[in-house]
Amino acid sequence: MAYTVTGSGKIAREKLVAYLKTGETGSNPAVPVWSVLGKRVQSSDYAMDWQEESVKDILGNTENSVKKPIISQEFEAPMDAAETAFCKIWELAIRDQDAQKLSEQTVLIVHAYTTDGETNPTYFAETYDGCVIEANTLGGEGGGDLVLSTKITYGGNRVTGGATITSGVPSFTPAS
């Protein structure tokens, strides 16, 4: 099914939401538990690096080429003990320094400004099961909050599909 950008006018920033897989529930099959990334983050971009290359031939013509993008996103926010995603990042990066697990995390990105136009519409969504999470800094100003700054590079298998969000909880269905 073809997803399109829906609505009219400008789109609110909160319509693009990233979730970190922080666990599983149930079995046969197990259902991922998705925890939102960015509750107190004021600015974060879904940055796409197309690895553009330019070559000029002997006739003076410029040939440009791009590759599939490397997508990354940075988050900087005060630590909150109730925020599951950043607490998991803290455990893997600060407590365990587990480089292997930090390079095989799963992230769901929901583009909640889109629709498939169906009767029970879903949003365009994508998962990456080999994301690298780097915790870059942990600190902040005296008297202020403890701030964790992270960078996630989305990687691994990319699966697209549809998602719904109910009471802040996403549900993802891969495209058939």
Add this chain to the structure above:
Amino acid sequence: MSLQSDSPRRLVNDDSPAAVSRAIVNLLNTYQDKPDIVTMEYLTEENGLALSVIQVPYVVEQYICGGYLAAYDCELIYRTIPTTDAKRLEADETLDATVTWLIKNIGSIDLTGVTITKIERQSLASLSARYNNGAEDHIASLHLNYERIG
């Protein structure tokens, strides 16, 4: 996005300001030593103790998931008819004590979806206005921050 001081302020346009005001009034009315029952922006011609919002709460920090941190500026107005300087000073002291109690107990406010993250006194109680009937308004101002997570 952190709203810089030279950017237009984005006003809070949901029900959180009213919820915060109601919670503060309800909390203050549990304080036994206040000089009068606390109302919302209402005083009689001669007396009263009212919470008044100085300006519409505005967004200080906007979060990418839709939540925000808001600034809420208010004042407590104590109207009374003091007949002596001693009573005038007592009005300020009573109002300051009420504000001190509020600052100490603000953490007991439990609102769904809204968390008061900071409260600070902006001014000590002092005379603000005097009327022909001898009534005086003594005012202490406060600044609060509250958060709504989207």
